[in-house]
Amino acid sequence: MFTGIVEALGRIEKLEAVGGDVRLTIATDGAYLDGVNLGDSIASNGVCLTAVALPRKAFVADVSVETLDATTARSWVAGTPLNLERALTAHKPLGGHMMSGHVDGVGHLVEKHVDARSWRLTFEAPQLIARYIARKGSIAIDGVSLTVNAVAGSRFEVNIVPHTWENTTLGALVPGSKVNLEVDLIARYLERLLEARQA
The missing domain is CATH 2.40.30.20 (Elongation Factor Tu (Ef-tu); domain 3)
Structure with a gap:
């Protein structure tokens, strides 16, 4: 779950076609990704993505064909800026509204x-x-x-x-x-x- 309160701006550093879908590397400045673990969810322009690797100041996520078809992700290219938000935790203020990260x-x-x-x-x-x-x-x-x-x-x-x-x-x-x-x-x-x- 997410709140829609953007915490950081990221950018697509790399895109790879893998088995019919896409693997993204999304980078951000500063220490925003400190404490992120493999398997954590990060909303990227409202799309819930799962961190599958954590290179320095970046995370890697796989984007399925369904997500490519249902969102703007198919038009993303290297350098595309993204709004980032880590998943809601119990101690995090609910400043926006409840969101799933599943684009309609x-x-x-x-x-x-x-x-x-x-x-x-x-x-x-x-x-x-x-x-x-x-x-x-x-x-x-x-x-x-x-x-x-x-x-x-x-x-x-x-x-x-x-x-x-x-x-x-x-x-x-x-x-x-x-x-x-x-x-x-x-x-x-x-x-x-x-x-x-x-x-």
């Missing part, structure tokens, strides 16, 4: 404009997941926990405060940029429970 779909940025000292971004989500996005609800965009300000059909708006703009990959997005979306867990489970009850 890929959306794209429609437009962005300055809103006082912040930025207001409009995204379009795939119709299959748009129904889970609610005004004042939570959504994760490339692993960043955000509040939905407005919804119109499959489009929704979020506001990015200066700290988030400067310390995540969101500030580099341009109209057309693709992003990983994870909708609120509670909405998905409620729908499933209602389906079961109706059946």
Whole structure:
């Protein structure tokens, strides 16, 4: 589980095709990966990855075909910046919202404009997941926990405060940029429970 509070920025150092899928080496500066163990989960742009090797100031993770097909990972190249978050622990503050690191779909940025000292971004989500996005609800965009300000059909708006703009990959997005979306867990489970009850 994750919270969507980005802890560090990483970058893809190396990509290798291995048996039909991909092995990534993701590097980060400083001591961020100190204490990470083999098998630990690290959300990378919202995608839950498992550390299978730990070279200095980096971790290696395998990305399955399913993940390549369901996320923006297929477009990642050496040098791609990534938002990183280690898995939630009992002593860690829950500053964002509960996330699984299982991306629901890929959306794209429609437009962005300055809103006082912040930025207001409009995204379009795939119709299959748009129904889970609610005004004042939570959504994760490339692993960043955000509040939905407005919804119109499959489009929704979020506001990015200066700290988030400067310390995540969101500030580099341009109209057309693709992003990983994870909708609120509670909405998905409620729908499933209602389906079961109706059946």
